[in-house]
Amino acid sequence: MFKNKWTYLGFFILGVFLVCAIFAPYLAPEDPYQISLVKQLALPSGDEILGRDRNGGDIFSRLLFGARISLVISVVVVAVSGLIGITLGLISGYYGGWIDTVLMRMVDILLAFPPLLLAIALVAVLGPSLSNIVIALIVLGWVPFARLVRGQVLSLKQRNYILAAKTSGQADVRIMFVHILPNIISTVIVQATFALASVIISESSLSFLGLGAPPGTPSWGAMLSEGKRVILDAPHVSIFPGLAIMLVVIGFNFLGDGLRDRFDPKTNRL
Amino acid sequence: MVAYIVRRLFLLIFVLFGVVTLVFFLIHLIPGDPVDIMLGDYAVIADKNELRHDLGLDQPLYQQYYRYLSGVLQGDLGISVHSRKPVLDEILERIPASAELMWGSMTIAFLISFPLGILSAIKPYGFIDSFSMLVAFIGVAMPNFWLGPLLIILFAIQLDWLPVNERGGLENLILPAITLGTAMAAMLSRMIRSSLIDVLGEDFIQNARAKGLKEHKVIIKHGLRNALIPVITIIGLQIGVLLSGAIITESIFDWPGLGSLLLDGINNRNYPLVQGCILVISTIYVIVNLITDISYAWVDPRVRLV
Numbered sequence: 001m002f003k004n005k006w007t008y009l010g011f012f013i014l015g016v017f018l019v020c021a022i023f024a025p026y027l028a029p030e031d032p033y034q035i036s037l038v039k040q041l042a043l044p045s046g047d048e049i050l051g052r053d054r055n056g057g058d059i060f061s062r063l064l065f066g067a068r069i070s071l072v073i074s075v076v077v078v079a080v081s082g083l084i085g086i087t088l089g090l091i092s093g094y095y096g097g098w099i100d101t102v103l104m105r106m107v108d109i110l111l112a113f114p115p116l117l118l119a120i121a122l123v124a125v126l127g128p129s130l131s132n133i134v135i136a137l138i139v140l141g142w143v144p145f146a147r148l149v150r151g152q153v154l155s156l157k158q159r160n161y162i163l164a165a166k167t168s169g170q171a172d173v174r175i176m177f178v179h180i181l182p183n184i185i186s187t188v189i190v191q192a193t194f195a196l197a198s199v200i201i202s203e204s205s206l207s208f209l210g211l212g213a214p215p216g217t218p219s220w221g222a223m224l225s226e227g228k229r230v231i232l233d234a235p236h237v238s239i240f241p242g243l244a245i246m247l248v249v250i251g252f253n254f255l256g257d258g259l260r261d262r263f264d265p266k267t268n269r270l
Numbered sequence: 271m272v273a274y275i276v277r278r279l280f281l282l283i284f285v286l287f288g289v290v291t292l293v294f295f296l297i298h299l300i301p302g303d304p305v306d307i308m309l310g311d312y313a314v315i316a317d318k319n320e321l322r323h324d325l326g327l328d329q330p331l332y333q334q335y336y337r338y339l340s341g342v343l344q345g346d347l348g349i350s351v352h353s354r355k356p357v358l359d360e361i362l363e364r365i366p367a368s369a370e371l372m373w374g375s376m377t378i379a380f381l382i383s384f385p386l387g388i389l390s391a392i393k394p395y396g397f398i399d400s401f402s403m404l405v406a407f408i409g410v411a412m413p414n415f416w417l418g419p420l421l422i423i424l425f426a427i428q429l430d431w432l433p434v435n436e437r438g439g440l441e442n443l444i445l446p447a448i449t450l451g452t453a454m455a456a457m458l459s460r461m462i463r464s465s466l467i468d469v470l471g472e473d474f475i476q477n478a479r480a481k482g483l484k485e486h487k488v489i490i491k492h493g494l495r496n497a498l499i500p501v502i503t504i505i506g507l508q509i510g511v512l513l514s515g516a517i518i519t520e521s522i523f524d525w526p527g528l529g530s531l532l533l534d535g536i537n538n539r540n541y542p543l544v545q546g547c548i549l550v551i552s553t554i555y556v557i558v559n560l561i562t563d564i565s566y567a568w569v570d571p572r573v574r575l576v
Contacts, residue, residue: 112556125297225415
């Protein structure tokens, strides 16, 4: 199905993490919130395969539950921001005129902030929490979807079959969602796959900066942030959460590349 | 060309106006009373009222907005809550450290990406190309808040080659610059590769070879010069990534730049400082993007028609 063999590796990596996330309570040897003052910073060994953190929490168990946080947040953010972006992009591209101008100027302003900066600002004022991270990432996440969809709609709406649908008196909403959307959905899916990877990095970055979950929550970014405090004494605390983030991001990138090759073979791969 | 620059300048003014407006409203997104949050619940009422007055929060919204906008136009970004110093002064003190980190990481990015990109393009799908593909994939996927700690573990703790956690000489810059520059190196090397492959397939390259030019001259003088045109845009966009990546890198290495000033502001709930940092970082980004676009239009006249 996929010419690019790496795509299957992407599927495999993501499959493993998905299984970890779903079955975390059964796979984890310990409660991820459990602390143990006598086992602080224990090195990886037979019983504790990835060692323990500053509070004596089992890193392996925390990683498994961390997969839930990362995957749930990324799917929610991409689903909601994708939906908003697709709708606004369809409206903007299809109707043009002042709606298009207003939306695109909004996009210009949002793109004037370096990636992540506005998210940092929003979470800073709303207060640090995972739900505020989700809100901030949705507020910014719709922009690439809207731009992509708008661009595609602009080129599609001149096609004869769209003009025919208009002449036959079909409603605009029907033309947008039944005739235009199915033709661009594959590009949107590719974009969504890459967006999942970037949301995981953004969420972990914000958690790393202390703007996410409260201390003790097994989020990968927060685990790395705690690891930084003890990096001189216990490097193992920092190594595994970062590895998990990188593997998931590589998984999504491989999958995105594979999907792009399949849906749009003309695109040059970098 | 002049018309293009004028049009872009108008867009710049509009965008900056939008940025200032968004940054102004940030403080009004705070759930609850910003003054309570900044000073804490136990502050004396007189102090709270004074701060509220200083920040103009006792005035109607439109007056606050007018005040903020005219302040920004005159270079007044407000007063930092705790130090009582002008926000702009605190920011200007941090600019040299940030600039040093930016230059350092861009140098690292160029030093890695140009040789890798060019060698990959000369022999696509060869050993160097596959190696650089792997480096690029890992470089893009590896978050800098993980790469930084890994570099510290390897080069500062295990090998004890480089210092960490202070700004000073060149050796202090190396680890932060690699942390920040790797992702840019990864993107750039692939971009240079694909752009150079496209150019090397053009007729004028065959012509240059047919004239008997040495191969390295063909590649550098005729190939690379043309291949760099699309790369310029990527460099502009990547500077945005560097600006936000710097916030994380500075927090890893306790680097005294704009990013750690912003984080200090967030941790101390010093919102005027947070607003100021965001405004300055975004303005730098917008201006860099303008310069990138104009230089792109300058080297490639076709862009101006769009």
